[in-house]
Amino acid sequence: MMEDKGPRVADYFVVAGMTSASKPLEEEIQFNDNCHKLAKPKTPITDVAVIVKSLGEEVPQGYTCVETTQTGLSADLNNGSLMGPQIFLCYKRGRDKPPLTDLGVLYEWKERLKHGCQIIQTTPYGRPAIISGGTSSQRIYITYRRAPENTAQNSLAVTDICIIVPSKGETPPHTFCRVDKNLNSSMWGSAVYLCYKKSLAKTNT
Secondary structure: OOOOOOOOOOOOOOOOOOOOOOOOHHHHOOOOHHHHHHHOOOOOEEEEEEEEHHHOOOOOOOOEEOOEOOOOOEOOOOOOOOOOOOEEEEEEEOOOOOOEEEEEEEEOOOOOOOOOEEEOOEOOOOOEOOOOOOOOOOOEEEEEEEOOOOOOOOOEEEEEEEEEOHHHOOOOOOOEEEOOOOOOOOOOOOOOEEEEEEEEHHHHO
């Protein structure tokens, strides 16, 4: 028979703390650089632009060009088109203005621009920013919606952009939204889709 010692506060106890040989946690854990960067909150995207690389247009200062897809393919919005210009999407991060809250694609010949959205009509160099392969008369534009000036800090904002080519086995990355409108209207080449990720603006402050 076990001896009754009465009620006990605990069966075990541990001693927690650092010894003279202990290292800070950040030194103890080895992060993969790429994974560590992905874990950091990203500054919201405030501007997007379209450039025509085949006409010599360069990435505007302060912008990042989406040059490749997630698997390393060319992110040319006229991917594989025989006659179409090489068109790429660029974006800029910042906190000097309200961030973008949505991105879209406008088929000008069959629909109207949604309320509150803006069209990227020209490149930073003044050329038409039409996303259409070859001599297509069906004009396609990239659109965006910007948050109002008095937006709450916990609202959603666009924090990442990518391009995918589904025929090559590509799918939207986890938590990304796909704009279900093919950007490549050419009879040749692959279908190209715009994807973007939204995160709470508060987490990026």
